[in-house]
Amino acid sequence: MISTGSRHRKYTILPLTRVEGHGKVTIHMNGEGEVEQARLHIVEFRGFERFILGRPYWEIPVIVQRLCGICPVSHHLAAAKAMDRIVGGEHLTPTAEKIRRLMHYGQIFQSHALHFFHLSSPDFLFGTDGTAASAFEAPAEQRNILAVAARYPQLAVQGVMMRRYGQEIIRATAGKKIHGTGAVPGGVNKNLSLSERDVLLKEAERMLEWARGALRLARDFTMDHLAELIPFGSFDSNHLSLVRESDGALDLYDGVLRAVDKDGRKLVDDVNCQRYLEVVREEVRPWSYMKFPFLRELGPEQGWYRVGPLARMNTCSFIGTPEADAAHREFMELNQGRPNNVTMCYHWARMIELLHSIEAIRDLLDDPDLQGDDLVVSGPRREEAVGLLEAPRGTLFHHYRVNRNDEVTMCNLIVSTTSNNEPMNRAVTKVAKDHFTGRKEIPEGLLNHIEVAIRAYDPCLSCATHAVGGMPLAVELRDASGALVDRRVRDAV
Amino acid sequence: MKTVTFTIDGKIVRADKGQTILKAAEAAGIYIPRLCACKDLVPHGSCRVCSVRVNGRIQASCVQTAAEGAIVESETDELREYRRNIIDMLFVEGNHFCMFCEKSGFCELQALAYRFGITAPKYRLLYPKRDIDLSHPEVYLDHNRCILCGRCVRASQDLDRKNVFQFVERGCRKRLQVNGEALSDTDLRAADQAVSACPVGALMRKRVGYAVPVGRRPYDEVPIGRDIEKKGEE
Incomplete structure (x- = not known):
């Protein structure tokens, strides 16, 4: 929708499509047709941090995972890690730790497959195959998984089957594909039976092969369109993630905090998760329900950072599985070993993690510890604890206080999309400035550019405000007086 | 001991004199849904889920004794609908969030809802x-999940020989009250039968949580009442 005032215009994209959650984008243009400002607004509100107060602590890993239907395991495990410490059971048995890791890798595998194949692949496959005027401008009716299935059936089947495989792992370890109960304070409630293991093992090699293919697709797409992709929604930034404590390897389940700047200088390193508040703070802005986290030492202006697959490639020293490690080295060569700040490289990084996940799954399935019976440990109680892990979309922070009656009295959640709030706003602004400046009207195809930039981050908008509802998005154009000039709205699919 | 003979849905059932219809049905392998009725507890007749027609009149089968020649109807469309409505009302008048309740898979209210196809x-x-x-x-004690069945009240008094729970107020204001300012003031213990008598997630042992995985909980695979019905098939 476009609204016009005296000289200024404001575009609204509502709803944003093919992302999780409900959001809109507003683009303000001045009388000279220049983009002055672009903002991503998250219009949902959830309030999980408030309504779990007063509940018993052992319920929390099962309640908070209801924040999301795409990566509930991340919330389930982050909360469980915090509750491990509450019950003094942070040193899990090998069986418990490995079952949880398997669950988490299954989650990463299915979520990355979903994002790449179902949500983003239409942009790559149709925007650049010659059917559209330029990248990401394929007709709207083509930009969905059904069109992918019609034109590239083999690829669509692989996407669906990879997601299914990840969900089967979650079911085997958590009891259900979505919103299971597997992780309990101090451990897990089940091991992996030999029959469950055999079913998963049978398909592991095929999944590995398909993950290699998905990585090739993402890498080739990036390399073939490098000139176009490098500036697309890109900017220099800091990057933050967990890395393995001993050697800085990529570790999606546990580790210490590390942050690097755009050139790879370490801003934060080897920080224990329990001390996250010493390095991260959150800023509130009046126009969004989402907060804006930043590195405390640098302040809100300079300290904002990116999380997720791209950030993890930039922070980790290496990857502990051979094929993903080779892919990581190739990825880092793009910027001569320094951090890669290209927004569209999120997809390539995501597929490296997809490969890493299935390599880790295959190795874990051979481990006899998964059939162990020692499932839960406990020790001296604590009243406060933090649980962090690397969710598919980035670092996830869960922080709780629990009183002597077992009642939760404080909760703070910083989800990945919240950390990527400032970067997504910058990506939207960059795309709007590069592509909209000087235009009197914005065609629908161009609006997809905005969404492509947002989709690179694979945001979970509803998670980020902790919200209720479906997932539509809108773009608004306003004039200098704030009057609505134009507004484009799309309903949830 | 004298016996009486009567029919349930046309099936001939023998009962000891003075035995309730619910107990006689159970012995004959006929399941009549129930919530406030519980083995070893004096029947209460409050939830009305076990209602049947006895010679044309609706009665709570947990308190109604079997009479010679009585014609009892249980599995009729009318009574199924009647019971279903009661279960529906129990759900909406409390705060029953099965999706994260640790009693899920063990909960008799939830199991009845599944049996009646309430989604x-x-x-x-x-x-x-x-x-x-x-x-x-x-x-x-989570009052959000309490359905006022009175099982804990009776179990505490009759089995535990304590007096931890009572009902206060009446009608829609009726609620469960503990004998003190809070549960910590009472002499309740985790091993008390009052705790295990709760059919829902209102009265729960602490720190048990989700110890039993999904798929291995009592009602994950087998519908409530199936154990009784199986006896009738043997």
């Missing part, structure tokens, strides 16, 4: 504001 609320949810009492070191 969504039929009536408007009332969302009452109720408290949770976590003051006791071993047990907690």
